[in-house]
Amino acid sequence: MKTLVIECPDKLLESLDRLVRDGWVETPSQAVIEALRRFLQSHRTDLLEAQVHDDVEWGLHGND
Amino acid sequence: MTSSGGSTGMTEPRPVVIDAGPIIHLDELGCLDLLADFPSLHTTKTVWAEVVFHRPSLLPEALPTLRLHGLGPRSLPPDLSAQAVAFDLDAGELSALRLMAELTAQVLLCDDAAARLVAESRGHRVHGTVGVIVRAMRRGLRRKHEVLALLQSIPERSTLHLKPSLLCEVCQRLDAEA
Structure with missing residues (x-):
């Protein structure tokens, strides 16, 4: 496990603190890791590439 | 509007x-x-x-x-x-x-x-x-060289993140189009 040092906008930090205060997550780190995991799931490189290729196909051969 | x-x-x-x-x-x-x-x-x-x-x-x-x-x-x-x-x-x-x-x-x-x-x-x-940029070629809004120039300017002029090798691949595909 490595330590990541980041600068976080105040508003995001407030939301994060609220999640912890309300008991949805135990620590800010836990919430950040979950958010990162979700981001990486939806931003897989193969997915991003497929979306761009879809764009090009539509751009070249779409019927609109 | x-x-x-x-x-x-x-x-x-x-x-x-x-x-x-x-x-x-x-x-x-x-x-x-x-x-x-x-x-x-x-x-x-x-x-x-x-x-x-x-x-x-x-x-x-x-x-x-x-x-x-x-x-x-x-x-x-x-x-x-x-x-x-x-x-x-x-x-x-x-x-x-x-x-x-x-x-x-x-x-x-x-x-x-x-x-x-x-x-x-x-x-x-x-x-x-x-897609919108490439579509401009199909719709006759831009010529191929103009679309290619726009695509190639994405890394310098825009905040749209594209992997350089993918952008290169896209440009090559367009270049090969009639």
């Missing part, structure tokens, strides 16, 4: 909803005029606020076919609400998806990978900035 008019007796163009990303990126690239080729273009006031935050000098007049919609306080459908949380959609993306449902629109213009996934899972077709 336009307001809705009365019936003309002609077939209404199919509505297209746009998220902030393509507006911002096309403006950065100086080719916002490509969006005028979508005669029934719609977005929400939430999305527009995001656009203005990133492009404060952008005036609505630059998008003559765009209609802005304010969405009422109606609650989100539970499935969309759950997807919004799971995919961490922002307020603009969520409002665009709500507008898709309200207008029964089929096409969303959006660059966010997660929002694209959600929209596609809801049966919508989604295209991004790259």
Whole structure:
């Protein structure tokens, strides 16, 4: 496990603190890791590439 | 921007909803005029606020076919609400998806990978900035060399993130097109 040092906008930090205060997550780190995991799931490189290729196909051969 | 008019007796163009990303990126690239080729273009006031935050000098007049919609306080459908949380959609993306449902629109213009996934899972077709630029060639709005120049300028002139090798691949594919 490595330590990541980041600068976080105040508003995001407030939301994060609220999640912890309300008991949805135990620590800010836990919430950040979950958010990162979700981001990486939806931003897989193969997915991003497929979306761009879809764009090009539509751009070249779409019927609109 | 336009307001809705009365019936003309002609077939209404199919509505297209746009998220902030393509507006911002096309403006950065100086080719916002490509969006005028979508005669029934719609977005929400939430999305527009995001656009203005990133492009404060952008005036609505630059998008003559765009209609802005304010969405009422109606609650989100539970499935969309759950997807919004799971995919961490922002307020603009969520409002665009709500507008898709309200207008029964089929096409969303959006660059966010997660929002694209959600929209596609809801049966919508989604295209991004790259698609709009490439489409300009098919629609006769730009010549091939102009489209290639626009694409190649993406890393320098815009905040749209594209892997360099993928951009190169796209340009090669376009170059090979008649």
